[in-house]
Amino acid sequence: MSKGKLAWSLRPVEPAEGSRRRLWTRRAAYSIIVSMNSAQAGPSGAKTPEAAAPIPPSIPLTNGGALALTFIGSGSAFSKRFFQNNLLVVKGEDHLLIDCGTRTPEALSKIGLSVGKIRNYLITHTHADHIGGLEEVMLVNRYALRQKTTMVITDKLRKILWTMSLRGGAAYNEIHNGIPLAFEDYWDAIVPEKVRGGSRELCEARIGGITVRLFRTNHIPSSASDWKNAFLSYGVVLDGRVLFTSDTRYDPEMVLELDAEHRFQAIFHDCQLFTGGVHASLEELASLPAEIRAKTRLMHYGDNIDSFAARIEERGFAGIVRQWETYDFA
Numbered sequence: 001m002s003k004g005k006l007a008w009s010l011r012p013v014e015p016a017e018g019s020r021r022r023l024w025t026r027r028a029a030y031s032i033i034v035s036m037n038s039a040q041a042g043p044s045g046a047k048t049p050e051a052a053a054p055i056p057p058s059i060p061l062t063n064g065g066a067l068a069l070t071f072i073g074s075g076s077a078f079s080k081r082f083f084q085n086n087l088l089v090v091k092g093e094d095h096l097l098i099d100c101g102t103r104t105p106e107a108l109s110k111i112g113l114s115v116g117k118i119r120n121y122l123i124t125h126t127h128a129d130h131i132g133g134l135e136e137v138m139l140v141n142r143y144a145l146r147q148k149t150t151m152v153i154t155d156k157l158r159k160i161l162w163t164m165s166l167r168g169g170a171a172y173n174e175i176h177n178g179i180p181l182a183f184e185d186y187w188d189a190i191v192p193e194k195v196r197g198g199s200r201e202l203c204e205a206r207i208g209g210i211t212v213r214l215f216r217t218n219h220i221p222s223s224a225s226d227w228k229n230a231f232l233s234y235g236v237v238l239d240g241r242v243l244f245t246s247d248t249r250y251d252p253e254m255v256l257e258l259d260a261e262h263r264f265q266a267i268f269h270d271c272q273l274f275t276g277g278v279h280a281s282l283e284e285l286a287s288l289p290a291e292i293r294a295k296t297r298l299m300h301y302g303d304n305i306d307s308f309a310a311r312i313e314e315r316g317f318a319g320i321v322r323q324w325e326t327y328d329f330a
Helices: 003-009 017-040 104-109 134-144 155-173 252-262 305-314
Strands: 067-071 087-091 094-098 120-122 149-152 187-190 203-207 210-216 234-238 242-244 266-270 296-299 326-329
Touching: 067 242, 094 210, 134 155, 149 203, 234 252, 242 252, 252 266
Parallel strands: 094 120, 120 149, 149 187, 242 266, 266 296
Antiparallel strands: 067 087, 067 326, 087 094, 203 210, 210 234, 234 242
16 A cells, blocks of 8 residues: 555544644654654665675574574664564573564574574563564463573563563463462563672673673663663673673763773674664764774664665774674684
8 A cells, every 4th residue: 555545544534623632643643653664664676785694594592602693683673674673692502582572583483493492581671672572472482382481681670571561461361269370470580680889780690601791771761861760771791792782872981881891892782873862873873982883783773774884884883783694702
């Protein structure tokens, strides 16, 4: 259906006087959504961009012991080309999926995996592009595979995730003695332990041979002055070598402090292609020191990333994350 026909089909009959403001608000919201999709869409008939590596036949969940990072998706919440920015971590006999967005089960299926094969999950915050696939994870594991899986999650985030997001689709599938299901019926939790002397509520957990450190980020709302006043969200340090920011606004102090402590081999940083809102922008990140930019790959970008390739190279970044590609750290 063309945009013109869609717009025509949404045109209401003349509203009563008291409802004019409500209908205008709906029209404005619709216009915003259409504008966002148009801005992120690639040119008609465009070839596969540099951001999308060839789809591998399968991604193994074990390896020889290197820290291997594969981006199941690399796009923003609204991406129609690159799935959502979720990361599969594999090291030796152990694996971990960081975030599981609405389209992640579909993305996993393209590389020979399923949500039932992923045994360990870590959630950074509760936007749908990071948790939207979890209901499928729970239902497949409980009712098809008859197993629980593991989630790395802080106590604070677990309460928010269950009561504000997952409970509605999971709690009332069974009632026992008048009591609905709880988080613990679906998940075994690994609760990270607080790191003494760490800033940003730093905490640490181990998943076999993989060590993760979680730290608070400043993501939402856009009015939050710092991470202390922001809604709960986390970034992740992997094995003390790699920084994965997940979603965050521009926060140079966070990046520089963490890099001073860890001297990262690589940084994977949230990046939107315009300035404003609740994500770091390309132009903001370009003001980071050159040595930081040189080891930073950009992720969580819009579908129009193709047109920014020259600008990203000129500003001295390591590049962008490529969906499906594996990054190895020996």
